[in-house]
Amino acid sequence: MLDILANSVSLSIPPNFMCLATIQNQLHELIEQFHTADRRQQRKLVTQILSLAQQSDEFWQGISIDAEPYAEAYQAVMISLPRQLSHFDPSKVTFVHWLNCLLVEETLARSPKIWRGGGNTDPAIYAEAKQIAMNEILNKFEQYNPQQGSVTNWFNFILKKRILDVTKDWGGKGGREVPFNEDYGEEHCTHQFEQLTSESDKIKIDLPKSSNITPDISLTRNLINRVRKWAEDKHSELRQCCLRDRSEVNCYTLILMRLPRLIERQGEFEFSDVPNWKMIATELNVPESTVRCHFKDKCIDHLKQAFPASSYA
């Protein structure tokens, strides 16, 4: 996407630089329009703003490393974006950086892997260091390199360093007890970050590999049986819901025709193939569109009312 935009500008300017600048300018224009637009226009503009921000190389997509906390954070930020836009000040920071900061804050707030202080850190020192680390990571987020690990681990690395700083600082000034031994220095932190980085790679293993889903046949069979029993119980009502002058084309018949049937084949049970609409139309000798419309307009609603989605909770 960036290349396409770059093709339209002078070759004497570095393509990526121009591209980012173009995106930033466009974003700031759109945001300015957003503030004075009516509701319909705002809905369109916020779509354009988010879509355009995502085209920037700077936009943080933490989906593969920070995975779950990132996905949850992103959805939360997305919903609040129209309201949050009023807090964005283009004179202070670029929009993409501002958006990344929202995502980072929300991701870290949701991350279960945030270092909690190891049980021996003074809570006041921990809170102070955490705030400093958060500000630091937000200020220099453009330096974040996903190749080196997750944002959570990067934050933990900085947090531990700042705990040392605050501990030393407070210990010197106020005589507070120092919770860490003196060996816990910069070198140890670096080593720790590397360890965490390698651990973060393992997190990826938890992600699903493919979307192939295996049905739970016993559940499916149970549902089919319930639908079939309901259809039998309500057969007179369902039969009355028929095509004019064609009483045999009714909801009872159509629902049962479309319902998979368990059959025994060579000693094993399996579901039969369900006839498609063309086959059903041929069998009932009605136009395919007519039978399909009747099913959609009448039968589906019967089924939906009898088996509300909430009943599967």
Place this chain on the structure above:
Amino acid sequence: MTSSTDLRSLFIPLTAADREQAERLARLQVTVEEATQVYRNALAVLATAQYLKMLDIDSDLEASYSFNPAVQLVADMADLYIPEVRRRIECRSVHPGEDSVYVPEEVWEDRLGFVIVQVKDDGTRADLLGFVPEVSVEQLSLSYLHPLDGLVDVIEDAPTLVTILSNWLRGKVSEAWRTLTEIAQPSANKWSPAFRHRSLPQNNELAQQIGRHYSERHRVSLEGEGLRQRIQQLYSEQSGSASEKAAHPLMAQIVRGEKEISESETIEALVHLVQNTLDVKIQIKAAELLWMLAPEHPATGAWRILDQGLKLEGYPLALMVAVLPRRDGRLLVLARTYSLESSYLPIGTTLSGLDEAGNDFFAVQSRRQDNYIQYYFVGDYKDSFSLQMSIGASKLAENFQL
């Protein structure tokens, strides 16, 4: 300035909860292929719902066919119901790298639009690629997609719906209008925590409000001698001659206090009143009593509540409408407004009726401690009108035809 045509897709990461929700649905299929398709389409629906949420457009998964396992067994649908316009959009998934998307013929009609969503194979991300307002081929080329923000216009410009009340008497009711039984019996109304886009507190509140109203009325009206007295009172309040009143032998016996009446006789007496009186007030009261005894009885007419999360000045309100056929061939309509937030309506809540020309033909306003406000009137088939609820300058209107 960025024009709409510069728009690319919208990336939405999917959460583990999204995948679990989609998988629960998909497992109730017969083959791996069908289960996988249902799973991917469900993720497409969830991603689209998330996008609409950003736009402050509510969607309702529970009312969507796509999230109904029984419907998914017999149909291939990936719809998302939008209560605001009472229409559906179809959300179809496509694999990364594919240049066309499969849209089955059974969903071509009755959709406000078709959103095409690229779902990553591991289910971790969805990219809303764009939409088309209509489809007439099973394999739709992605080159036909419109920029996503155009979906806003499609939803905003959706034609105003007119509810045909006489259809209710034939059992044809849009799903937005729910029965009082569904609302007043929370046990039959288990909202799934999985359906996050549903406005759960409002539904509970609505159930409590309606349930409270009817249980109070029920206690007063139906206990002991109360019911007989109510029927006697309704009967004697009727205008007309004594011979007309006594046209039904059972009624005459009840009025004279000659008979202990069983529940079935009570129902028979009430049905007689509902079907024969021309007094609108008595007809409504008798129908309401009848509904308490036999909610499914056809003589109660149709009583429905619009469960749409309606809000005025921040106050959540519900609109109830009942329609009953009359002996004179006309239709009796009852309109009632409830608060969903407390037992009482905000003071100054107005319920008004507007004729086809937009002129008020009634307006009732709540006072201090009004549980609800209502108005009933008689009209002819094909008459059109609107019901409007307002608080201050905020208004909500629903259009009807008898």
